[in-house]
Amino acid sequence: MSSHYEAPIREPLVLGDKTYHDISVDVAAPVLGKANKSWWIVFTIALVAFLWGLGCIIYTVSTGIGVWGLNKTIGWAWDITNFVWWVGIGHAGTLISAVLLLFRQKWRMAVNRSAEAMTIFAVVQAGLFPIIHMGRPWLAYWVLPIPNQFGSLWVNFNSPLLWDVFAISTYLSISLVFWWTGLLPDFAMIRDRTQSPFQKKIYGILSFGWSGRVKDWQRFEEVSLVLAGLATPLVLSVHTIVSFDFATSVVPGWHSTIYPPYFVAGAIFSGFAMVQTLLIIMRKVSHLESYITVLHIEYMNKVILLTGGIVTVAYAIEFFIGWYSGVPYENYTYLSFGAATGPYWWAFWALITCNFIVPLTLWVKSLRRNIMWTFIVALIINIGMWFERFDIIVVNISKDRLTSSWTMFQPTFVDIGTFIGTIGFFFVLFLLYARTFPVIAQAEVKTIMKSSGEAFKRLRAQHGDDHSHVQHVEQYPADAGPASNVEKHFDSTFDEATPEALNIDDVDYEQNKGRIEMLLNSVGTFEPSLQKQDNLQKINGIGPVLEQKLHQIGIFTFDQISRMTDREYELVEEIISEFPGSPKRDDWAGQALTLKNKN
Amino acid sequence: MAATKIYAIYKDDDLLMQAVKQTRSANYHISEVFTPFPVHGLDHAVGIAPTRIAITAFLYGLVGLSVAVAMMNFMMIQDWPQNIGGKPSFTFYQNMPAFIPIMFELTVFFAGHLMVITFYMRSKLWPFKKAENPDPRTTDDHFLMEVDAENHDLEMLTKFLYDTGASEISLIEKEEDH
Structure with a gap:
């Protein structure tokens, strides 16, 4: 505009x-x-x-x-x-x-x-x-100027x-x-x-x-x-x-x-x-x-x-x-x-x-x-x-x-x-x-x-003054579909996308096998029979898509994320293609630690 | 009685402005908009009346000026006139040049404080008041438009809002409070 x-x-x-x-x-x-x-x-x-x-x-x-x-x-x-x-x-x-x-x-x-x-x-x-x-x-x-005992002096x-x-x-x-x-x-x-x-x-x-x-x-x-x-x-x-x-x-x-x-x-x-x-x-x-x-x-x-x-x-x-x-x-x-x-x-x-x-x-x-x-x-x-x-x-x-x-x-x-x-x-x-x-x-x-x-000045310089300024920033990747929080009783009839079909590319497991093993070795594996999975979206920077991909790798708990260091962040970024977050800036491990201690 | 509302969340102010205009021209009623910062021209687009708070400030200023005049006239001229450095104290008018600074200060004092208090009261802002923004992200970078859904085909309305660029849409049953 x-x-x-x-x-x-x-x-x-x-x-x-x-x-x-x-x-x-x-x-x-x-x-x-x-x-x-x-x-x-x-x-x-x-x-x-x-x-x-x-x-x-x-x-x-x-x-x-x-x-x-x-x-x-x-x-x-x-x-x-x-x-x-x-x-x-x-x-x-x-x-x-x-x-x-x-x-x-x-x-x-x-x-x-x-x-x-x-x-x-x-x-x-x-x-x-x-x-x-x-x-x-x-x-x-x-x-x-308040009344006083000196004859109101x-x-x-x-x-x-x-x-x-x-x-x-x-x-x-x-x-x-x-x-x-x-x-x-x-x-x-x-x-x-x-x-x-x-x-x-x-x-x-x-x-x-x-x-x-x-x-x-x-x-x-x-x-x-x-x-x-x-x-x-x-x-x-x-x-x-x-x-x-x-x-x-x-x-x-x-x-x-x-x-x-x-x-x-x-x-x-x-x-x-x-x-x-x-x-x-x-x-x-x-x-x-x-x-x-x-x-x-x-x-x-x-x-x-x-x-x-x-x-x-x-x-x-x-x-x-x-x-x-x-x-x-x-x-x-x-x-x-x-x-x-x-x-x-x-x-x-x-x-x-x-x-x-x-x-x-x-x-x-x-x-x-x-x-x-x-x-x-x-x-x-x-x-x-x-x-x-x-x-x-x-x-x-x-x-x-x-x-x-x-x-x-x-x-x-x-x-x-x-x-x-x-x-x-x-x-x-x-x-x-x-x-x-x-x-x-x-x-x-x-x-x-x-x-x-x-950034916007650059945008205008490149595309002219009438260029749209609507920001396209993938912060909550849920907007691939209409909504992630549409209530259950509300049946949507959209043809192009339902909350389930978020157009997520699955993580290529075969290709990344070595990396995933390395990652899980350092952060620990998730035992569904013993542990409960956490709501990873509570971490700032993790949206529904990213959560789903982390689940595919085998990361389900705050405990696992809190053990991540720079090396693990890099691994995650390599495994997940088109990575939409920034774990280091958002300090996932730190956030996960606080969340874990609250549980 | 419960009212049915739809919350449409937008992620950009320009998108929101466009959506507000489209929603209004499609004859849907926007009951509230929550934004993280003042979006220029949004009040006009939503169709709310201009605020009269500046007028109250002017009136409060007049009150302050009157208080200053009345106070100094009583204290320095009526109640206990004194000869201070030869400054004339027979009438208010003669002594007034020395009163100008305080007349000004009290005008500003009354206008500023009473206007802000009026603003807090009218917008229901005070300590221990609970925040009423439906989504915490509306103080960060999300823009929430609340649309009346009663008497409307929900699916059509949802489809419409989706087409205006809403990134999240949710249906809310809300206790009527007005």
Whole structure:
């Protein structure tokens, strides 16, 4: 059908000859499989960092904020730096899922799930800092406009800090429902694929009983579209409001009208850098190279280039206006000659190098498509964006209007430990997510398969744009006949095929005698008088035809299949002509082992 | 009363679309379709009405905006007016520029959450709800069309569905639930 047409000049977004079923298998694999050693190592490191940070937070709360390195001049430092850094990172997810949905960018589908997960986990980290900074976090509910015992003294709706409370909590909760709504069909897929009753139960609850009715899908698409429309201005408003924390003050360097758009661009810049950092690792570990391709990485690099460019222009304007104003205080702001040559010169140059100079390399196409280099640049941008917030907060107030109070900031181990702890907490959440959630929005990826899948693009190139896109994949070979599950009382009068006549070629026993003996020697023979035969079709990848052929060879039980190794797989494939399965990919032996143990 | 249905399973979305159109033009009634992903234009082909959920979102947004205005007017202007940084608090109108961010946030908050809750309620989605897709493969790569078989010659209907490209056809006696 021509409705799947996509300009041939566009590179495919799904590589390889994937079928819909392959997508399900690939996305469910990390959830249904077991964690490997490197996952446990990284998880342990993250957990230790998290616990260390938790200790620092407990120490802060029980002793007081005096344990931080704050002084009379610098009353805001790492806490707010880390808060803004984490909120900024949390901007890529909703940008990908909302803004790119409105722009109908198909490449978002491979990355949106993880980017949204990252968003939610990053905003959780961000929210920790203001709460710790309160000193008495058990009174955190005071930021809410609720009637109270102080004569109903209300919260101050004129304050940008209160706007932050509303913006961040709205952002967190809307991102969460957006994410979860998109997850329902994918949880349902795992629910229907898993063999384990425990997983079936859990994913049944998580999927909210999603059934995939046509009306559900219609509402689902409408809800996604409206949520995207709501989340797009929301994501822009959140960092705008964060920037108001500074822009509405009277501190030189903070009091700047350019802050809202500049902060938003910076947030997207750092968010995409974090997405790159996470996904470049995840696509390797979870074997998702066919879905998160070099093209996706290049697209994200282009967003980084654009937003990085906006940030650079904003730096230049800040620098110029500070100088042009002729106000002496402006010469000590974070983007000024004074800052570049003063005691915080290293922070200034870290900002310029990491956010301006290094990302410039992405203008080169070969570097933009180089995965290793992208990873390095993404890490550098993460560092650079942390320095940007550090510079804005600490450098700007380190030299205030009173020369006698000029000072530097020295972090204590608690400052550092808390920051590292939030990084650990973030990775703990993300690693757990990567093992238990469908990390790619598989239902959405299936919708772009025929327009953007490599195999279908090739098909159109070879046979023209009007070529039929009906997939002919032999997954359940029963479709040689009308149906394998036609009920018994229903007599079919089809001439060409009845369920019994599946047009199966019998296995040529004489020719394969040696191979069959070899096979049965290693997997064992079936004794009808002692053993019961198993329903081999329970194994994923074995359909009625294949089952029949296996029976002809003499394989009837899970026990026999569970003893198969690569050598036996090869034998089976040699014996059975026109072999319609892939025992190794589907891991027959592993599946059979689980099924056998359940019997 | 039990209803007789036929489940026809297709293995491709284009095939399903074609089959839905053929089945409808042959005057058979399609009572439900289960698909693993949103098939573009299927709702139109099956003939279901457009969803009104976007309208509810707009109304919920208006509710959120009203709540924000009423709340801030009461708290900052009526109940306990204060001089905060010289910002005028005599009337709501004068103080309003400072209220814009929260008016926006609450509009989005109400519209987004209440719309999603409406969606979950209307589509009967909630924790511990049992899934109702008749075949587990419909969340993977199979497409199931449920056709009313009452008052039809079963053999003709089955032959017809088979000709539309169904790979599996089964007859179901179903307890009527609506």
